Amino acid sequence: MLKITALILICLSALTVAAQNVPPAVSSQPQTPIKSVELVGLAGVKENSGGTLTVGGGKLLFVHSKSTSGIAATAMEDVVTGNDSQRVVRGTLGALSMFGPYGSGRVLSLFRSKLDSITIQYRDADGGLHGVVFTVPVGKADWLKQELIAQGARTSIPTQAEASAGSSQSATTGEKQ
């Protein structure tokens, strides 16, 4: 009886260890480009350049004006998401609207669209630290972060899914104890 219990316990612990070592599942969905704006940091790209972001082949690719810049996911030391908002009427029209009569430009500033930001810190071949900030549509930053983590990027702030997984794991271990 004791032997069987010990055997079951060994099997259970082996299964737990194996479950922890399984790499996070990479979604097999086709990579759809995400519209984004590079705010600062990407080498060779002008600030506030619009483009599209895709994750594929272990890289984050930013495609803009016929050229592509890439960052290897494994070189990423920290991926952090945030949120912000921007004026709905932007650009030249937005600037001109500020001179509208009776404060109409100011009223237009109240109409805002939400957006997410994703901040990435990565190292180059010489070990130099770089940082880059992108803005993406709402809800895309967390998805992008999860994709990058699945491809080997690291983060100082775990995603919501990871955090909930971690908490459920600790709860089960607590129950076992």
Added chain:
Amino acid sequence: MRGFFKAATALCLFAVTFSSAPFLHAQGNAKSNAPSKIRASAIRVEMIRSDEIKLPAEFQVALYENLIQQLEKKGRSVSWHVYRDGDRNAANRTDLVVLRSTVRGFKQGSEEKRQVTTVAGATSITVHCQFIDNQGKVLLERDINGKVRFFGANLKATYDFAKKAATFAHQNLAATDGT
């Protein structure tokens, strides 16, 4: 009557010359007593620290990247080399100065408030900048402020800080041909 005006003008000129002489003398002394520039061939910029103040990641990265961009821009005229945090090539350089920046104050304003009210919602960042030599001795230090008051996104405050910090470095560092 004409003589009176001549005399009055001469008296005014004499008074102005006499009163400004001490100020000019003091300015001359200040120039001669100005501290000599720190000689450096390269600057290594460390990542912005914010141990005491909670700073959003995008501000931290924007401060660092803008600082490097502005130092490179200013360094073109004096041929500095700007290295990033952790760059292995910086280890071989003599006359290397490390720029360590620590956030001392941060007030995140609101772009919306600025656009609607003009006067409210300013964003400001205060960063303590230290220029440190190879032995870890602090050569120069100062609090530098970055602000956005009226127009632009919150991150524009980081650009303002970077410009001021690069100007401060340009004023106090002299390039050498060290390798």
